[in-house]
Amino acid sequence: MSDVWVISYGELASRLVIAAVLGGLVGWERELNNSPAGFRTHILVSVGSTLIMLISIYGFSDFMSEPRVTFDPRRISAQVVSGIGFLGAGTILRQGVTVSGLTTAASLWVVAGIGLAVGTGFMFAAVVTTVIALVSLELLNRIETLMHKKRSLRIIHVTVIDEPGKLGELASCIAGQGGNVRKVKIEERDENTAAELDITFTIRVPEAVPMAEMLDHIRSIYGVKQVRTE
Known part of the structure; x- marks a missing residue:
């Protein structure tokens, strides 16, 4: 052998x-x-x-x-x-x-x-x-x-009606304002007769990007009920 x-x-x-x-x-x-x-x-x-x-x-x-x-x-x-x-x-x-x-x-x-x-x-x-x-x-x-040192981590909570394409539309809006989506969490909830989603975005944004302006753009999207940030 x-x-x-x-x-x-x-x-x-x-x-x-x-x-x-x-x-x-x-x-x-x-x-x-x-x-x-x-x-x-x-x-x-x-x-x-x-x-x-x-x-x-x-x-x-x-x-x-x-x-x-x-x-x-x-x-x-x-x-x-x-x-x-x-x-x-x-x-x-x-x-x-x-x-x-x-x-x-x-x-x-x-x-x-x-x-x-x-x-x-x-x-x-x-x-x-x-x-x-x-x-x-x-x-x-x-x-x-x-x-990413010069980018701060922010959390945005969005309540929006449950319609196809809303998540992509919101993510595109955030990206268009200079934000970088890192995590997304979605929860469903039913209020009255309209189905709604609670979406939490964890994003990185440059210090020069005004958050108030970004939130205003998000609010302008059809179907958005509420927007708040941490």
């Missing part, structure tokens, strides 16, 4: 430890940002993916010399790619039209890939991917914060 299908205990242990370290680095960044999946979750995903990859390659070495044995290391490890989607979906939260947790779900998917790379001994790619992930999650997040 060829030595290519055999791995020493020391090499096996080192790959699992490296996977834990690389996954932990990404998980620590998520932990600092209070994400649904943090330090421990990312370590477990990375180490688990590495173990599955190791089993795929080296776990069936005793059968390699048997006749009519077809060996494909990709078959077990490929299931990680689809299986991690269920775990990632658990970190995504939806409230109305607001969706959060997508970045954490993506980081779990990347960490699973890092684990698979470590399991195959593809260390350079695993390390580079970890660095890129950390830069994307931490450094670019700081750059984005600096870019």
Whole structure:
């Protein structure tokens, strides 16, 4: 039997430890940002993916010399790619039209890939991917914060009749006045015979944009009953 299908205990242990370290680095960044999946979750995903990859390659070495044995290391490890989607979906939260947790779900998917790379001994790619992930999650997040430093976060509550296209019309109005919609929350309510919506916009606006003027434009939209801001 060829030595290519055999791995020493020391090499096996080192790959699992490296996977834990690389996954932990990404998980620590998520932990600092209070994400649904943090330090421990990312370590477990990375180490688990590495173990599955190791089993795929080296776990069936005793059968390699048997006749009519077809060996494909990709078959077990490929299931990680689809299986991690269920775990990632658990970190995504939806409230109305607001969706959060997508970045954490993506980081779990990347960490699973890092684990698979470590399991195959593809260390350079695993390390580079970890660095890129950390830069994307931490450094670019700081750059984005600096870019929005001169923009204040405001909340606008709008009561409007429930008609098709009203949400888009309101969002377009806010954007036209220089606002950047970050989150939207919609609640339905029935008063008398007319169905109405309570829409809460969380927006970023430059300091130079007069809020009073923006609110006046929103009030001028047909169907708007009430507008207030925080």
